[in-house]
Amino acid sequence: MSVLVYTESDKGKFKKNALEVASYAHNVAQELGTNVTAVTINADDDASLGNYGVSKVLKVTNDQLDTFNAKAYANTIAQAVEAENAKVIIISSSADTKFLGPILTAKLNAGYVPNVVAAPDSTSPFVVKRTAFSNKGFAHTEISSETKIVGVSNNAYGVHENTVSASIESFDPVLGDSDFTTKSIEIDKVVGKATIADADVVVSGGRGLKGPENWGMIEELAEVLGAATACSKPVSDLGWRSHGEHVGQTGKPVASNLYIAIGISGAIQHLAGVSASKTKVVINNDPEAPFFKAADYGIVGDAFEVVPKLIEKLKEFKAQNA
Amino acid sequence: MKILVCISNVPDTTSKINFAEGDTKFDTNGVQFVINPNDEFGLTRAMWFKEKQGAAVHVATVGGVQTEPTIRKALAIGADEAIRINAEPTDGFFVARQLAEVVKNGGYDLVIAGRESIDYNGGMVPGILATLLDMNFVNTCIGLEVDDNGATAMREIDGGKEKISTSLPLVIGGQKGLVEESDLRIPNMRGIMMARKKALNVVEPIDAPKLTNDQKFEKPAAKGPVKLVDAENVGELVNLLHNEAKVI
Numbered sequence: 015m016s017v018l019v020y021t022e023s024d025k026g027k028f029k030k031n032a033l034e035v036a037s038y039a040h041n042v043a044q045e046l047g048t049n050v051t052a053v054t055i056n057a058d059d060d061a062s063l064g065n066y067g068v069s070k071v072l073k074v075t076n077d078q079l080d081t082f083n084a085k086a087y088a089n090t091i092a093q094a095v096e097a098e099n100a101k102v103i104i105i106s107s108s109a110d111t112k113f114l115g116p117i118l119t120a121k122l123n124a125g126y127v128p129n130v131v132a133a134p135d136s137t138s139p140f141v142v143k144r145t146a147f148s149n150k151g152f153a154h155t156e157i158s159s160e161t162k163i164v165g166v167s168n169n170a171y172g173v174h175e176n177t178v179s180a181s182i183e184s185f186d187p188v189l190g191d192s193d194f195t196t197k198s199i200e201i202d203k204v205v206g207k208a209t210i211a212d213a214d215v216v217v218s219g220g221r222g223l224k225g226p227e228n229w230g231m232i233e234e235l236a237e238v239l240g241a242a243t244a245c246s247k248p249v250s251d252l253g254w255r256s257h258g259e260h261v262g263q264t265g266k267p268v269a270s271n272l273y274i275a276i277g278i279s280g281a282i283q284h285l286a287g288v289s290a291s292k293t294k295v296v297i298n299n300d301p302e303a304p305f306f307k308a309a310d311y312g313i314v315g316d317a318f319e320v321v322p323k324l325i326e327k328l329k330e331f332k333a334q335n336a
Numbered sequence: 337m338k339i340l341v342c343i344s345n346v347p348d349t350t351s352k353i354n355f356a357e358g359d360t361k362f363d364t365n366g367v368q369f370v371i372n373p374n375d376e377f378g379l380t381r382a383m384w385f386k387e388k389q390g391a392a393v394h395v396a397t398v399g400g401v402q403t404e405p406t407i408r409k410a411l412a413i414g415a416d417e418a419i420r421i422n423a424e425p426t427d428g429f430f431v432a433r434q435l436a437e438v439v440k441n442g443g444y445d446l447v448i449a450g451r452e453s454i455d456y457n458g459g460m461v462p463g464i465l466a467t468l469l470d471m472n473f474v475n476t477c478i479g480l481e482v483d484d485n486g487a488t489a490m491r492e493i494d495g496g497k498e499k500i501s502t503s504l505p506l507v508i509g510g511q512k513g514l515v516e517e518s519d520l521r522i523p524n525m526r527g528i529m530m531a532r533k534k535a536l537n538v539v540e541p542i543d544a545p546k547l548t549n550d551q552k553f554e555k556p557a558a559k560g561p562v563k564l565v566d567a568e569n570v571g572e573l574v575n576l577l578h579n580e581a582k583v584i
C-alpha cells in the first residue's frame with residue numbers, strides 16, 4: 015500500500031522534477047503512514063532517491079525503453095502500481111508525463127489531477143490544490159476513485175531532502191508489440207542548453223525587439239544566466255523564433271524561478287502562461303505596458319540600451335561571486 | 337477517412353475569471369465562449385484533410401444546449417456534421433467515456449482533440465479516449481500527415497520536437513503548429529448560412545462515473561506593486577535579484 019512515484023530520467027540522469035515529485039510523494043506517504051516506492055526507467059543512480067524520502071526503488075532496465083514511448087512507459091508504471099498495490103501515484107508535469115498520465119489513468123481507472131501546486135489539503139477525502147483557467151485561478155479538487163494520480167506542477171512544491179535508505183529491486187515489466195505501435199523516428203532537441211521546462215531562469219523577447227537580427231543580446235543574456243530563451247506568440251508567428259519558444263496560454267507554460275520579459279507588452283494570454291514563475295522582471299520602454307502590473311521588478315527603458323548594460327553588470331557580478 | 341474533431345467550449349482567452357455560489361462554480365456571467373484554441377488548430381487541419389484528401393469531418397462536444405453556438409461555428413468553418421452529447425462536462429474521464437461511445441458508433445479513423453482545454457486545463461480527454469478505444473495516441477501534436485501507409489506526426493517535447501510514425505486509428509492531442517496561425521479561418525456568410533442546414537445531432541449521455549470533483553475555487557492573491565529600477569542604474573536590478581529575490 016505504498017505511495018508510488020515515477021521519477022523521470024534523461025540519459026540515465028534524474029531530472030530535477032524527479033527529485034521534486036519524490037519529495038512530494040514522501041509528504042503524502044507520511045500523511046498516510048506508509049512509504050514511498052519509486053519506479054525508475056534506465057536510470058543510473060537509483061540509490062540517490064533515498065535522499066528525497068524514497069525507501070524502495072523498482073528499477074527497470076530495458077533497451078526498448080531507451081527512447082520515451084508513452085504507451086510502453088504507462089504500461090510499465092501500471093504494472094509497478096499493481097505489484098506494489100499502490101493507491102496513490104505521483105507524477106510530474108513534463109511533456110512526457112503529461113503524455114503518459116492520461117493513458118495510465120485509463121488503464122488504472124484512476125482519477126487524475128494534473129498541475130497540482132501544493133501538498134494535499136487533506137488525504138481523506140483526498141483533495142489537492144491545482145491551477146485552472148490558465149493560472150487565472152486555483153481549484154481544490156477531490157479525487158474520489160480508489161486509485162489516485164497526482165501530477166505535480168513544475169517547481170511548485172520544491173525539492174526537499176528526507177534521508178532514508180533506499181532498497182533497490184529490479185523490476186521487469188511484461189511488454190509486447192502492442193505497446194510500441196507508435197515509433198519515434200527522429201528527435202530534434204537542443205543539447206547542452208537549458209530548456210523552458212527545466213530552466214531556473216527564462217529570458218523572453220517580444221515584438222518590441224523589432225526583428226530576429228536583434229536576438230543576439232537575448233541569447234547572450236540567457237547564456238550569462240544559464241537561462242532558456244523564450245518568446246511571445248507574435249514573435250513565433252512572424253517566424254523570428256521557432257514555435258518551440260512560444261510561451262503563454264497557447265504555448266509552453268513557464269514556471270521558472272526567474273522570468274525576464276523584454277519588449278513584451280504583457281497581454282492577458284501571455285501572462286496566463288508565465289505567471290507561475292516566481293520572480294518576474296520586465297524591461298519595456300512604455301511605462302503603461304500591462305506587464306508592469308504583473309511584475310516584481312521593472313525597468314522602464316529602451317531594451318537596446320538596458321539589456322547590454324544588464325549583461326555587463328551580470329558578468330561583473332558573476333566574476334565577483336565565482 | 338472519417339475524422340472526428342472534439343470541441344471543447346471555453347471562455348474566450350481575454351475573459352476575466354470569477355467564481356460564484358460560494359466559490360464553488362465558475363461564474364459565466366458576461367463571459368463569451370469560443371472553440372478551445374487548441375481545437376481550432378485541429379479543426380483547421382481537419383479542413384485540410386477534407387479539401388486535399390476527401391475526408392469527412394464531424395465535430396463533437398459534450399455540453400449543454402448553451403454550447404450550440406460554438407459547435408455551429410465549427411460547422412460554419414466547414415465541418416460536415418455535429419454531435420452534441422447532452423451533459424455537463426465536469427470530469428475528463430466522464431467526457432472521454434462519452435466521446436468513446438461516439439467514436440465507436442461512428443467508425444472514425446482519426447480523432448483530433450486538443451492538448452488541453454484552456455479552462456480546466458485537464459489535458460486528459462484525448463489520452464483517456466485513445467486508451468479506452470485502444471487507438472494510437474500522439475500528444476502535443478504539431479504536425480500530422482496521413483497516407484495509405486500510415487500516419488506521421490510531429491510532437492513537441494521539452495526542448496525540441498520528435499517525429500513519430502504510427503497508424504490509424506489514431507487520436508491526437510493537437511496544438512498550435514498543426515497549422516499556422518494565418519491558416520485559421522473566420523466563418524464567412526456562406527459558411528454560416530450552410531451551417532444552419534447541417535445536422536446537429538443531440539444524443540443523451542451514457543452512465544459513466546466521475547472520478548474527480550472540483551470542490552472550491554479561488555483566485556490568485558493580489559500582487560504587490562512592481563519595484564522599478566532606474567534605467568541608468570541597472571546594477572541595482574542585479575543586486576535586488578541576488579539579495580532580495582535570491583534568484584541569482
Ligand SMILES: Cc1cc2nc3c(=O)[nH]c(=O)nc-3n(C[C@H](O)[C@H](O)[C@H](O)COP(=O)(O)OP(=O)(O)OC[C@H]3O[C@@H](n4cnc5c(N)ncnc54)[C@H](O)[C@@H]3O)c2cc1C
Nearest residue numbers: 220221222246247262263264277278279281283299300317
Ligand atoms: C486566442 C489567443 C491566444 C494567444 N496566446 C498567446 C500566448 O500563448 N502567448 C503570447 O505571448 N501571446 C498570445 N496571444 C497574443 C497576445 O494577445 C498578444 O498579442 C501578444 O502577447 C503580444 O506580444 P508582444 O508583447 O511581443 O507584442 P506587443 O504587444 O506588440 O508588445 C511589444 C512591447 O514591446 C515594447 N517595446 C517596443 N520597443 C521597445 C524597446 N525598444 N525597448 C523595450 N520595449 C519596447 C512595447 O512598449 C510593447 O509593450 C494570444 C492571442 C489570442 C487571441
Ligand SMILES: Nc1ncnc2c1ncn2[C@@H]1O[C@H](COP(=O)(O)O)[C@@H](O)[C@H]1O
Nearest residue numbers: 342398425449450452453458459460461
Ligand atoms: N466537453 C468536451 N467535449 C468535447 N471535447 C472535449 C471536451 N472537453 C475536452 N475535450 C477535448 O479534449 C481536449 C483536451 O481537453 P481537456 O482534457 O479538458 O484539457 C480538448 O482540446 C478537446 O479536444
